[in-house]
Each structure stands twice: as C-alpha cells, then as structure tokens.
Amino acid sequence: MRALVFAVYLFLYTPIALVVLFSFNSGRNASELVGFSTQWYGRALSNPFLMEALQTSLIIAFTSAGLAAVFGTMAAIGLERVGPRVRAIFDGLFAAAIVVPGVVIGIATLVALAELFSFVNPMLASVWPGTNVPKLSLGYGSIIAAHGLFSMALVTMIVKARIASLGRDIVEASGDLYASPLTTFREIVLPQIRPSIVAGFLLAFTFSFDDFIIAFFVAGSKTTLPIYVFASIRRGVTPEINAVATMVLVASLVLIVIARILMREKKIAS
Amino acid sequence: MVTAMLLGPAAAWLVVFLVLPFIAIIVFSFGERAPEGGYQPAFTLAQFANLGARAAAFANTLTLAPIGALACLLVAYPVAYYLAVKADPRHRMLLVSLVVVPFWTSMLVRTYAWMYLLGGRGIPHLLDLVGFSDVRLLNTPGAVLLGIVYGYLPLMILPIYVSLEKLDRRLLEASADLGAHPFSTFFGITVPLSLPGVMTGIALVTILLLGEYLIPQLLGGGKVFFIGNALVDLFLQSRNWPFGSAIAVTLVAVVVMVLLIAMRIAWRVAGTRQVDLM
Structure with missing residues (x-):
C-alpha cells in the first residue's frame, strides 16, 4: 500500500x-x-518577446485577481444579506462560471465582444470629432474580463465559506455595543476574513497566470506567457522552454503554498 | 441599497461576461457562416444538423473522457484511502498538500513535461540505447490517456479523500469485531460510504475533460482530436463561427447532462453535493 x-x-x-x-x-x-x-535561463531572460509576454501576463493576472478579490468579497458579504432566491441565482451563475469549460468561456467571450465591437466601432467613428478615432479591440480588457469571471466566482466561494464559519454572536455583540455597521465590518469581520481574501486573490492570480485556453481565444494581438510557451513548444522543444517552464512552476508553487497556509486555519476548523 | 452596491459589480460582470456571451453563442449557432468567415444572421438548424461532420471529435472526447476519469479513479482510490485511513495524522496535511499543489500549477507546463519525456529525445531515445528502436510514444491515444491521468489525478484524489476522512472509524472496528474479513469490511462499508466522493471526482474530471484542449493537442499531436481541438480550429483557423457555436452549445448541454446525472447519483447515495477544490 x-x-x-x-x-x-x-x-x-x-x-x-x-x-x-x-x-x-x-x-x-x-x-x-x-x-x-544556467545558459538557458540567461537566454530566456534576454529574450525580448518572452519578457514582453511575461509582463503582459503579470498585468492581466494582477488586475483580474485584484478586481476579483474586491468584487468577489463584496459579493460574498452581499449574499449574506439577501433572500434564498437571489442567493440561489448568484450561486448558480458562479457555479456556471466555474463549471463551463474554459474553451466555451473563451469562445463565448470572443463571439460576444466581436459582435459588440462591430456594432460600437462604426458608431464611435461617426460621432468622434477628428481623425484619431479610438477603436475597441480584443486585448488586455477582454482577457481580464474573461479571467475575472472565473476568479470572482472562486473568491466568492472561498470568502463565503469563511464567512459561513464565523460566529454571528461576535458581530451581534459589536452591534449591541453601538458600533456602526461599518466599524463592525472593519474591526470584526474584515480581520477574520482577510486570510481567505488573500488566499482567493493568490489562487485567482495563479489561475490567470497559468490559463492558456481562454486567453488563446480573446487575446487578440496580445501574447500572454502561456500563449508564448505554447507557440514555442509547437515550433520545437528547446531547453530554453525548460527554463521558462521551471520559472512558471516556481512562481505558481510559491503562490499556491502561501494560499494553502492562509487557508489552513479554515481547513482544521471544518 | 448597501446590498445592491455590494452585489452590483459581480452581478454586472456575470451578466455581461457570462450570460450575454452565452446568449450570443446560442444565437450564433442558429446562424450561417459569412462568405469571408465569421457570422451572418439566419435562422437555420443546419449547424446542428451538420454536427456529424465532427463525429470523430465527439467520439474521441466521449470515450476518452470517461475512460480517463475511470483510469484516474483506479489510481486515485488507493492514494485517497491511504491518506485518509492509513497515513500518520502528523504528516497527513503535508501529504494532502503534495497532491493538491500540482493541480494549481500550470497545466501547460505539466503536459509539456510529458511531451518532453515521451518525445524523440526522451524515453524513446533511452529505449533505443537498450535495443528497442523506433518506439513511438508521443502522438498516440496512450500518451493522451497518460496525460489525462497525470493532469487530473489530484482532482480525483481530493474528493475521495474528503469523503473517506469523514468516515466513522467505529464502523470499521465494529465490522472487524463482528468477525468480518478486512476484505468484506472494505467492500461492504468503506467503498459504499466513499461513493459521494467517487461520484464528485468522476463528475469533475469528466466535465473538465470534455472541454480539454491542451492534452490532446500536445500529446496526441492532432491525431487524437477532442471537441476542444475542433472548436479552436473552427474559431481561430477556418473561422466558421456558427458551426463552432453549435458545437460549443452541444458541449455545454453534454456537460450539464453529466453534472445532473452525477448530482442525482450523489444525492441518492448520500445526500451531498459539496465539492472541495482546495
């Protein structure tokens, strides 16, 4: 055994x-x-395309995970205050955001945005004064939007589980002692749910940083790190890819280990 | 008022980037391909009628996804059992972490690792040195299956572990005290009580596999074609968006069906639908 x-x-x-x-x-x-x-690391780090892809991925991961952490936490708190029917709708949509295959999320976002752009861009062109007309296109925004969807669902799930495990009594005690709801939130609730928010952020960051398939559809002309790695793999396996892969692994390992340590408290309780 | 403000951003995000896009692909799936590629409004069932043109992708996915999930189960069950029942409690958290961590690291990198090992300069080269020449490992269904088990094993181990951990040890002791053979205790008590976890694991892995793209692409080399690969081809190469949308809608329908069946079974055997991904 x-x-x-x-x-x-x-x-x-x-x-x-x-x-x-x-x-x-x-x-x-x-x-x-x-x-x-360490020559392959030297080569990887001095490759401008690779560095640009890394930068793109970091910007996207940071923004989408940040937005997801804020909005997801807000949603988790808000869901405590609504009736069972509204909660069921949100739970269903969040579950769908997690369960629907990434390939479908990517396609659906691509189709919807392409349709939206083909509608908005001519309108913009007709009302815009001057010749330098802005044109909406796929890129940072669309990847952040699509990653944010999964990430927000993830953060909401994690924070909601944490809130559910908190005792109501301490919150009520705070109210009985005439603390305003805002003070109660800042002094009582937030310190207790902070680890789960940070854990959610880190997991969301890892997800976005590692995602290939969604970004593959909605990246437009942008190249994220996984898209770059995928393209290089198809050109042929080189030791340089091993160096990049190692760096990607180490980065996500560090994040996931921190996230797990932050969530351990909750695990033991359950 | 405060509640609306708290839920507003998430609600807007869900509607704009989940509900509306989903409606869009449903609308597209009834449309026609424009001559230059993309979409042209129409109301036709032609796209759905044409699904047979990708029958191979559907057949591959619908056979390899359940086979992959079962293969994962066979490897995962002993591990989950060991972690929940046999492992030293002091090391348990660490051992569980060691299972979970790979799942959250890059799937691309982990699949690439096998591509590297199975490729010409990897294991086949070593086999060549000991006398087995021209062994092809990469770009075979076997390689895809291996990649599937490798990629999704953690997701199978975890829910089974969770359900086995909740198992009341006194039941096992009672069974032994009453003279049951360890074998019949295992199949009479342990296995039935872990079925919710097993069902969760099978459902999760199967659902994720239905939308898989990377593993068949990198380890199957275009020979073992999944629905995900067909979708990438239709959207990014041949730009037949309506047909692609029809396939995507069908894929989601299959996913929902698998989910409902799994939930139904899990509900019947033990009344839990909880899944713990962390």
Whole structure:
C-alpha cells in the first residue's frame, strides 16, 4: 500500500522534476545530462518577446485577481444579506462560471465582444470629432474580463465559506455595543476574513497566470506567457522552454503554498 | 441599497461576461457562416444538423473522457484511502498538500513535461540505447490517456479523500469485531460510504475533460482530436463561427447532462453535493 502511494507521488513529481533538472543541463538532449549550466535561463531572460509576454501576463493576472478579490468579497458579504432566491441565482451563475469549460468561456467571450465591437466601432467613428478615432479591440480588457469571471466566482466561494464559519454572536455583540455597521465590518469581520481574501486573490492570480485556453481565444494581438510557451513548444522543444517552464512552476508553487497556509486555519476548523 | 452596491459589480460582470456571451453563442449557432468567415444572421438548424461532420471529435472526447476519469479513479482510490485511513495524522496535511499543489500549477507546463519525456529525445531515445528502436510514444491515444491521468489525478484524489476522512472509524472496528474479513469490511462499508466522493471526482474530471484542449493537442499531436481541438480550429483557423457555436452549445448541454446525472447519483447515495477544490 505504502509502496503504491509512494509510486503515485513519484509519478506526480518526476516529470516536472526532470523538466527542472534539464533546464540546468548544458546539453540540448533530454536523454543525457552533460553538465550544469544556467545558459538557458540567461537566454530566456534576454529574450525580448518572452519578457514582453511575461509582463503582459503579470498585468492581466494582477488586475483580474485584484478586481476579483474586491468584487468577489463584496459579493460574498452581499449574499449574506439577501433572500434564498437571489442567493440561489448568484450561486448558480458562479457555479456556471466555474463549471463551463474554459474553451466555451473563451469562445463565448470572443463571439460576444466581436459582435459588440462591430456594432460600437462604426458608431464611435461617426460621432468622434477628428481623425484619431479610438477603436475597441480584443486585448488586455477582454482577457481580464474573461479571467475575472472565473476568479470572482472562486473568491466568492472561498470568502463565503469563511464567512459561513464565523460566529454571528461576535458581530451581534459589536452591534449591541453601538458600533456602526461599518466599524463592525472593519474591526470584526474584515480581520477574520482577510486570510481567505488573500488566499482567493493568490489562487485567482495563479489561475490567470497559468490559463492558456481562454486567453488563446480573446487575446487578440496580445501574447500572454502561456500563449508564448505554447507557440514555442509547437515550433520545437528547446531547453530554453525548460527554463521558462521551471520559472512558471516556481512562481505558481510559491503562490499556491502561501494560499494553502492562509487557508489552513479554515481547513482544521471544518 | 448597501446590498445592491455590494452585489452590483459581480452581478454586472456575470451578466455581461457570462450570460450575454452565452446568449450570443446560442444565437450564433442558429446562424450561417459569412462568405469571408465569421457570422451572418439566419435562422437555420443546419449547424446542428451538420454536427456529424465532427463525429470523430465527439467520439474521441466521449470515450476518452470517461475512460480517463475511470483510469484516474483506479489510481486515485488507493492514494485517497491511504491518506485518509492509513497515513500518520502528523504528516497527513503535508501529504494532502503534495497532491493538491500540482493541480494549481500550470497545466501547460505539466503536459509539456510529458511531451518532453515521451518525445524523440526522451524515453524513446533511452529505449533505443537498450535495443528497442523506433518506439513511438508521443502522438498516440496512450500518451493522451497518460496525460489525462497525470493532469487530473489530484482532482480525483481530493474528493475521495474528503469523503473517506469523514468516515466513522467505529464502523470499521465494529465490522472487524463482528468477525468480518478486512476484505468484506472494505467492500461492504468503506467503498459504499466513499461513493459521494467517487461520484464528485468522476463528475469533475469528466466535465473538465470534455472541454480539454491542451492534452490532446500536445500529446496526441492532432491525431487524437477532442471537441476542444475542433472548436479552436473552427474559431481561430477556418473561422466558421456558427458551426463552432453549435458545437460549443452541444458541449455545454453534454456537460450539464453529466453534472445532473452525477448530482442525482450523489444525492441518492448520500445526500451531498459539496465539492472541495482546495
């Protein structure tokens, strides 16, 4: 039994460990370690296209996760204050945002935005004074919108679970002692739900940073890091990709470990 | 008033970026392809009637998704059982974390790892050195299945672990005290009581697999074609948006069906629909 479980852990970690290992290999072959070298990292970091893709991904992940953390938390708090019917509608839509395959989310967003742009852009052109007419197109906005959808659902779920586990008594005590609702929120509720908000933000950030399929549809002329990596893989596997993959892995590992530590409190309670 | 302000942004986001886009693809699925690609308004069922043109993608997806989920289950169950029942409680959290963490790291990178290992310069090269030449591993259904199990194993282990962890140990002791063979305790008590977790895992993995694109693309090399691959082709290459929309709508219908069936079974066996992704 133990041996079997150990084998499964090996199975889970060996492939990524090998990618990390070979990212430090000075040779080009996946089958032989020639010597230690950081040349592939040097090459990756001095590749302007790669760095631009990284920057794009960071901007998108930061914005979509930030918006999701704020709006998702607001929604989680708001859902405490509504009737069961409204709550059921929100729960259903959030569940749909999580369950509908990314490929469909990407397509639906693409179709809707393309239709919207083809409607709005001529209108803008006809009313805009001067020649420098702004033109709506796919890019940062559309990726942030599509990522924000999943992320907001995620944050709302996590924060809602945390709120549900809080005792009502302390909130009521605060009210009995004449604290305003805002003070009660700031002093009592927020400190208790803060770890879950941060955890939600980090998970949302990781999701956005790693997402390929949604961005693939709605990125327009922008290139996110996963899109860049995907395109390079199709051109041929190179050791440079191992270096990029390792950096992506390390980044998401750090974020997810922090998120899990923040959520541990809740886990033990449940 | 305050409540409306709190829920407003999320509601607007859900409507503009989930509900309306979804209505858009439903409308598109009844349209026609414009001569230069894209969409042209119409009301026809031609797109749905034409679904057979992508029968191979549907067949691949609808066979490999459940097979993949079952393969995940076979590997996941012993692990979940070990974590919940046998593992030292002091190490349990760490061991569970070690299962969850890979799921939240880049699927692209994890799939790429297998592409790297199964590709010409990886395992086949090593096999060549020991005398097995010309072994093809990449771009086969086997490689896709391997990638599926690798990618989705954590998502199967977790819900089973959760349901096994809730299992009342006294039931197992009672069974043993009454002279039941460990074998019959396992199949008579443990397995039935973990069915909700099993159903959750199967539903989650199957649903995500129905929309999978990366694994068949990178490990199947275009030979093992999923619905996701057909959709990418129709939207980004051949620009047949109405047909693509019809396929997307059908895909969502299948997802909803799988979800309803799973919820129904889970409800019947134990009355829980909770899924814990963390």
